Amino acid sequence: MPEDLRVLLVGGGGREHALAWRLSLSPQVESIYVLPGNGGLALQKGKVQLISDVADRDYNAMVKRAKELGIGLVVAGVDVAVVDGIEDYFRGTGIPCFSPTKGAARIEGSKAYAKDFMQRNNIPTGEYRTFTNYEAACQYLHEVSHDVVIKASGLAAGKGVVLPKSKEEGFDALRDMLLNKTFGDSGSEVVIEEFLVGYEISILTFSDGTTFKSLPPAQDHKTVFDGDRGPNTGGMGCYSPVDMVSQELLQVIDCTILGPTFEAFRKEADPFVGCLFTGLMITETGPKVLEYNARFGDPETQALIPLLDDETDLAEVLLACTTGRLASTHVGVRFEYSACVVQASRGYPGDFPKGLPITGEYDRECTRLILVSRHRDTYEKHSSFTRRRDKHISCWHCTR
Ligand SMILES: Nc1ncnc2c1ncn2[C@@H]1O[C@H](COP(=O)(O)OP(=O)(O)O)[C@@H](O)[C@H]1O
Ligand SMILES: [Mg+2]
Known part of the structure; x- marks a missing residue:
């Protein structure tokens, strides 16, 4: 491990604050650049510095800046960077990137893919069906006898899951996601899942x-x-x-x-x-x-x-x-x-x-x-x- 490790941490949440705080305790870490960081990290000072002039999803610019700064480890905090495939941009640059590949990150980027992955590999999960067609989804919801959870398949900042209390609320959720595009492309595919108790x-x-x-x-x-x-x-x-x-x-x-x-x-x-x-x-x-x-x-x-x-x-x-x-x-x-x-x-x-x-x-x-x-x-x-x-x-x- 290098003695003067410079880390580039991507994200601006409490998660990145916690990670930066702990990384700063490592004697081998010389500095931590957080992109874009937040107000709490701005107060942290010490080893922590913020980068506010690189756009959140401009990964080519991140690679360029990382090279200029002599970064020895990139850590992807925020989901968007991971799902966009930040690791793929850093691969081959000689700078290690702590993030799954874009291919592996599909497990988060598509709930439909994740459910199929679990089913194929006998990993215990609730019953489910996936739909892109509104009428077909309504038909299934009409017929199904167990309580359900309705999920927009793509990233939705923790807001793409509906726990309907009645069939009517379920139909409303399907209309919002599949017809009204409340979640944009993230909701163009939905997962209707068995409601699990526990x-x-x-x-x-x-x-x-x-x-x-x-x-x-x-x-x-x-x-x-x-x-x-x-x-x-x-x-x-x-x-x-x-x-x-x-x-x-x-x-x-x-x-x-x-x-x-x-x-x-x-x-x-x-x-x-x-x-x-x-x-x-x-x-x-x-x-x-x-x-x-x-x-x-x-x-x-x-x-x-x-x-x-x-x-x-x-x-x-x-x-x-x-x-x-x-x-x-x-x-x-x-x-x-x-x-x-x-x-x-x-x-x-x-x-x-x-x-x-x-x-x-x-x-x-x-x-x-x-x-x-x-x-x-x-x-x-x-x-x-x-x-x-x-x-x-x-x-x-x-x-x-
Ligand atoms: N099959 C399910 N049965 C019961 N509750 C569920 C089910 N799926 C999700 N939930 C509830 O909804 C929340 C959000 O769902 P989750 O799949 O974690 O999506 P996200 O975190 O992307 O919003 C869960 O933390 C859980 O409380
Ligand atoms: Mg969750």
Whole structure:
């Protein structure tokens, strides 16, 4: 591992804030350039610098800038970069890129592809059908006897899943996605899935394509209000580990889901190099996959990164994944609990006022365990970094 590693981290969320914070603790890391970063990262200073003059999806410009800066590791945080195939742009440049290939990232970019992938490889998941035709989808919804979930197949920023309470709501969702194109091309194909009953967990797993090492299970809270009320969001908070999940259950998940998943990648797509996020429903008949993401989860990462133990060097782990050395690289966690709570403007996930100051008052005596706040899509008004993001959210994090 080089002594003066320069990292380019792509994204501007709380996830990137958590990753940059942990990478900055690695003695081998000299600097971390975050593109575009956010207001919280602008305050981080130290090893962290923001790049605000390269467009979010201009990967040729990213390669050029990475070469100019002498970058030794690229880390793709945000889903769009992973699904766009950022790894393919860096391949052959000599700069390792921690991201699955565009081919492997289809597991996130198309829920229809992901469901077929699971079915072909006997990976437990709910019953489903996929449709591009509105009439055919309505016909199926009319006939089906179980409760369903309706999903836009493409990326939809966590807003493309509808849990209809009646058939009518289901038909409305199909009309919105397939006819009214509410989600644009992302909704031109829909998955109608069996509604699964149980409790939900997320697992983040590092992989170099062959070896895989998971972090403890996390539980994300999707709805905007307390008590599981209100519309689904991109995640209002998260904690880890989850006491309900036993070691035996984790073994079942490794044997029936994670092992077969990485094997299937090797067999039929590109080996999966990066961080696989597996969303699972633990049902009465065992764990079933809800979805895969081909990158670190947000807000899971904010809760999980602080659990890494002192012997874990995140930069080394990410580099090891890109060079097939994960088996001999330490990934360990502290036996503690960690939580991340998201603070959002009133109105989120719908329309909400932007540009309000984040005061972030908290009682240091009572909540002594709160370490740091991590920003997600915010901007810092008083620094030279004035790029305005379209969200205004901060995450508070604590460990116990
Ligand atoms: N088959 C299902 N049964 C029950 N709930 C589901 C099902 N699929 C998704 N959900 C709920 O909807 C949420 C979002 O679905 P998911 O597939 O994770 O899409 P995304 O994260 O892309 O919005 C899940 O976290 C879960 O709470
Ligand atoms: Mg999800």
